[in-house]
Amino acid sequence: MIQVIGGLLLRAIVVLSGTALLTFALLWNAPGDPAQTIAMARFDALLTEDVIDQVREEVGLNRSFWQAFWAWLGPLLTLDLGYSAVTGRPVGPDLWAAISYTFPLAFAALGLGLAISIPLAVIATKRPGGWLDRFAVGIASLGNAIPSYWLGLILILIFAVKLAWLPALGAATPAHAILPALTLGLGVAASLTRIIRSGILEARGQSFLPAFRRRGVSDRAVGRDHIAPHAAIPVITVFGLELAFLLEGLVLVEVIFGRPGLGTFLVEAIMARDFAHVQAVVVLTALVFVTVNLIIDLIYRVIDPRIGESDA
Amino acid sequence: MRSVLILVTVFVLLAGLGPMLAPYDPTAINIPKRLSGPSAEFLLGTDAMGRDVLSRLLHGARWSLGLAFLISVISLVIGTTIGLVAALGGRLADWVMMRATDTFLAFPELVAAIVIAGLMGAGTWSLIFALSVTGWMRYARVARGIGLSVQSRGYVVQAQLADMPGWSIARWHYLPSLIPSLTVVWTGMFARAILGISALGFLGFGVQPPNPEWGSMLLDARVHLRSTPLQMVWPGLAVVICVLAINLTGDALRDALAERDRHE
Numbered sequence: 353m354i355q356v357i358g359g360l361l362l363r364a365i366v367v368l369s370g371t372a373l374l375t376f377a378l379l380w381n382a383p384g385d386p387a388q389t390i391a392m393a394r395f396d397a398l399l400t401e402d403v404i405d406q407v408r409e410e411v412g413l414n415r416s417f418w419q420a421f422w423a424w425l426g427p428l429l430t431l432d433l434g435y436s437a438v439t440g441r442p443v444g445p446d447l448w449a450a451i452s453y454t455f456p457l458a459f460a461a462l463g464l465g466l467a468i469s470i471p472l473a474v475i476a477t478k479r480p481g482g483w484l485d486r487f488a489v490g491i492a493s494l495g496n497a498i499p500s501y502w503l504g505l506i507l508i509l510i511f512a513v514k515l516a517w518l519p520a521l522g523a524a525t526p527a528h529a530i531l532p533a534l535t536l537g538l539g540v541a542a543s544l545t546r547i548i549r550s551g552i553l554e555a556r557g558q559s560f561l562p563a564f565r566r567r568g569v570s571d572r573a574v575g576r577d578h579i580a581p582h583a584a585i586p587v588i589t590v591f592g593l594e595l596a597f598l599l600e601g602l603v604l605v606e607v608i609f610g611r612p613g614l615g616t617f618l619v620e621a622i623m624a625r626d627f628a629h630v631q632a633v634v635v636l637t638a639l640v641f642v643t644v645n646l647i648i649d650l651i652y653r654v655i656d657p658r659i660g661e662s663d664a
Numbered sequence: 665m666r667s668v669l670i671l672v673t674v675f676v677l678l679a680g681l682g683p684m685l686a687p688y689d690p691t692a693i694n695i696p697k698r699l700s701g702p703s704a705e706f707l708l709g710t711d712a713m714g715r716d717v718l719s720r721l722l723h724g725a726r727w728s729l730g731l732a733f734l735i736s737v738i739s740l741v742i743g744t745t746i747g748l749v750a751a752l753g754g755r756l757a758d759w760v761m762m763r764a765t766d767t768f769l770a771f772p773e774l775v776a777a778i779v780i781a782g783l784m785g786a787g788t789w790s791l792i793f794a795l796s797v798t799g800w801m802r803y804a805r806v807a808r809g810i811g812l813s814v815q816s817r818g819y820v821v822q823a824q825l826a827d828m829p830g831w832s833i834a835r836w837h838y839l840p841s842l843i844p845s846l847t848v849v850w851t852g853m854f855a856r857a858i859l860g861i862s863a864l865g866f867l868g869f870g871v872q873p874p875n876p877e878w879g880s881m882l883l884d885a886r887v888h889l890r891s892t893p894l895q896m897v898w899p900g901l902a903v904v905i906c907v908l909a910i911n912l913t914g915d916a917l918r919d920a921l922a923e924r925d926r927h928e
Contacts, residue, residue, distance in 0.1 A: 363766065370767035375779075382783040493915075497908035499859050501866050502900030505886060509893050600774035604863055608886075618775070619867060622782035634779060638770050645770075 360649055364642045371638040372428075376421050379627050407437075428635065438626040447617070447632050454606070454613035458598055460533040465540025465594075472541070473548035480553060488545060495542025500601040504535040504608040521610040532609045536601045540594060547590050548583060555582030585655060592645045599637060668847060671913045675906070679729045682722040690715060690723040691874040701892065709892060720876035721898055727877040729906065731792065732857035738796040740850055743803025744842070750804070751811025762808070765801050773798045777860055781869040791870045795860045802849050810841050844921050851914030855907045862903050878902050 387408035415423070427434060433443035476488035511531060512520035519528050556579060564574050603615030610616075614633060621629030683690075700710045709717050750761035768776075777794040784790035814820055814837060823833050864870035865879025873880055878899040885895040 363763070366763050367767045367770045370763070371770055374767065378780060378783060383785050493911060494904075494908060497855075497904050497911055499862060499900065499903055499907075501863060502882065502896075502903065505882070505889070505896050505900070509889060509896065513890055513893070596772035599772040600863075603775055603778060604866070607867065619778070619782070622779060622869075625783075630779065630783070634771070637772065637775060641772070642770050 356653065357650065360646055364646050367642055368635075368638055372425060372635060373421070375631055375634045376424065377417075379630060380417055380420065382625070424631065433632045434628050436626050436628045438624050438629075443628050443632045446629075447614075447636070450612060450614045450617040453611055454602060454615070457529055457532055457536070457606075457611070457613065458602060460529060461536030461540055461598060461601075462594075464533055464537025465544055468537065468541035469544035469548055472545050473552060476545070476549050477552045477556070485549075488549070492542045492545040492549075495538060495545075498539070498542075499604075500535055500539050501604040501608055503538065504532065504605050507531050507535055508608070528609070528611070532605050532611060535605050535608075536598060539601055540598060543590075543594065543597060544587065547586050551583035551586040552579060554586075555579045558582065585652075588648060588651055588655070592641070592648055595641065595644055599641075667913050667916050668851065671909060674909075675729050675733075679726045682725040685722055687716060687719055690720040690876045702894065709895060715874075715876075717881075717895055717898060720881060721878070721902055724876040724878045724881060724899065724902065727871055727875060728858055728861055728879075728903070731788070731861050731871070732854055735792055735795045735799065735857040735861075736850055736854040738792070739799035739853060740803050740846065742796065743800030744807045744846065746800065747804035747807025747809075748811045748838075750808045752815060758808075761804070765804050768798065769801050771798075773856070774860055774863060778864065778867060778869060781864050782867075786869045786872055788871050788875075791861065791864055794864070795857055799853055799857065799860075802853065803846060806845050806849050807842060810845060811838065814838055814841050844917075848914055848918045848921065851910050851917065855910040855914070858903060858907055858910070862899070 387404050391404050391407045424434070433447065435441065436443055436446070439446070472488050472491075476485040479485060508520045508531065511518045518530055519525070520531060522528055558578070561574060561578060564578065565571075602613065603618060605611075606613045606615035607619055614636075617629065618633045620626075621633065702709045746761050746765065750758045750765075753761075776798045780797065781790045781794035784793065817837075820833060820837050823837060861870055861877065862879030862882065865877045865881075866883050868880070868883060871877035871880055873884070881899040882896060885892070885899070889896060
């Protein structure tokens, strides 16, 4: 077990270093003069070569690629994210402020997705192939095809503009989170419904279930103790994909609803060429993603020990 | 397979003939008639510059579907090559290729595409690059798996012993196994590419105005949500219909392949 964990950890480290290097290379080679962009963002005026050169010197853009890479990576390993060249403030606090808007939204969306998809899948599998089942699968397929940004705009149109029930823009009150959470949650529900549904159907086909029934174990107990854990396995496996879906959705949904979260932070940083901010978001995302996948891998091995060394 | 061919034909016709059916020039500006609702003259109304929305939608099919096709094929070629090199190139090549695949998978694809396209500067070429370079990993995994399983089959070993040329082995033994599974992956990636193009367009990092692309049309329409809400509905609906058609076709193909495997 320790060897397996060690192997997975090593893999995670290789992947994270690769991501850090790729991101840095991408930023370093991005077209346009970053020093000029930074200077313009800071001083907001016509600039002389002199000022731009000073900025270049100060931000360290005149170093070689590897020098600059190590200068960034070293402090990063001690969790120091450095200073933003555009705002002049340290990156850490601004990043945390953004995360504090994103995390509750992500959890609300995930909870909402589960709260919709589990009952829907259970109802659908009562009579597989029946009209309820086909209806649920159809709704889920439709939901998978709807882009989150469009759904968000439609919800704004209906609930904020036409009915005026809910606020749409900003993040001033908890009510502001309802529409974005609904937008993301419906998307999560659409993709989870099909997975839970096929998980339940597969678990029901297990050969040991009739034996329990003959021994007089109630349907409810069989469902709770045997079908549910089996159906949970595929859900855990796709959790990594779900997280990716959620993060992709978050970027667009936050921009649409004007929430100052991580997605908005990233898009604004890209537009302002704020290297430190972009790097921070990218490394953080990769870290969360790799960690979650590592945990999923471990849980999966505990639940189903058949997956082992052959799966290199 | 037949359903995929039908779908591709319909899309080619839509992208090819759609613009011919458009009643107006999609970039013709007509300020006096701006933001008008649906009428006999402009069936779906006009946008903020007075351009005909129907014409833009029809021309947009060429941008959205054409680019998505291009991107999904480029990533198919990259991914299949990497997957086969990993499967057939020995242990070191396998390790390097699969860790590279893991690294690219260690990031939500669309977020990576947004970062890449945004930093490269908005435009069609950065869009193609960003979505292709973040879209090859699934092909690589599938191609590697198939490559490994075909490699150990008796008929491949025999063909090698009989000095069958490499390209011939590839053509007659690898290709027939690769095509069905890669087509299933391709349908999924084609749909993702359509969503990705419109997402980048919507953020302003994709196809630039005045070109009619569905995502950037949505971006334009968003500002006029209150006055002409219907304008926001059309481009999104176009994306949904195309993605739904592709996904359903992909599902049908996957089920048919699973059925065939069960009979074998």
